[in-house]
Amino acid sequence: MSGRQGQGDAAAGGGPRPGSSADRASVEEPVTVVFTWNVAPGREREFEEWLHRVNQVATDFPGHQGVTWIAPDDPGGHYHALLRFSGSRALEAWLGSPERARTITELEGIAAEADRRVRTTGMETWFSLPRTAVRPPPKWKMALVSFSAVYPCVLLFTAFVSPLFQDWPLPLRTVVMPMVMAPLLTYALMPALSRVLRSWLYPDL
Template sequence: MAAEDRHPELRTATLDEIIGREPPRPDTVTAVIQQTVKPEAIERYEQWLRKVMPIAARFPGHRGVNVIHPPAGTLQYTITIRFDSLAHAQDWFGSEARRQLIDEVAEFLDADENVETRSGLEFWFRPTAGQRPAKRYKQFLLTLSVIYPLTMLVPAVLRNLFGRVLPTPNYFTEHFIASAAIVALMVYVIMPRYTRLMSRWLYK
């Protein structure tokens, strides 16, 4: 965590002062970039990708990038890049460095790139080409079916663990660790698999 993101005064703040604070923005922002490459330019395009990724990683708030290679019969690459806030994502996408990189790759592409920016869990409800968007009530029910058991089980497991390691655990520390564990399980473990498993119902 950067020094400017820390708030030492919270160590001595009262419970009422904490409750009165505006919550921080909780989720990462994910940008989905789709680029269709000319058949004869694939090797040069892949070299360009290897150049871009470490440059993007130098921008503040960068949280990782994934490249999904084209399915059989297509030449469309999908790149997902994550930032810790919309402001940091905009810094990258509006930068002169990225503009120069896009100028470099233009000759390798068969069409203009497509960029969509999504925050938090909304990313996992992004339909594939040709699918209708998932109805909001289905997104709500699917997310609730994950959140509800996690908020029951994770704190109970951690409370049992803390009881063995720390006889009198700090409430805020315990709550923070439980929240971080739930978000990590949602984003990295459960939602990517669960939305694929339920896709027929979700996008019906």
């Protein structure tokens, strides 16, 4: 399949220099879009077979970072998909691609989008779920994993970083820790822990 992204010829002088302001501006944050699907009664198996096919197509698309399918608890409930891409441009390229359009036509009479799509880059994307129709882990497990990431960060920060700012006013001292921890947890620790502990978070896989 095709899904190539064009690149400027920097060697010919047509692209921004590495490290320039234009180059930094082109860097996008990862984005997640949430889909909700209403599946026709009795056609759940066909829908799940379709979702495995569309997952395979999306996996090869530039910027794709994974998709999570959450099955309903009860028959007749909605399926939810959390689709992750490296940035908005890569996501829009996939959503408007002929490859995706062809897969969507296969859903006629099987399922349709139920609600408007929701985009997010927030903390709800910390748990990197497997690419299959599964239920999310229990909240107590997610809380325990979160604690395992937060506690050592707070301990190390209090021991080694806080003393450097002890003469600062309280509002400034207080803001330093969340400024450091929020990106560290979001981009490094929580995704890494969810991958390492995947068999414990999802024992049925």
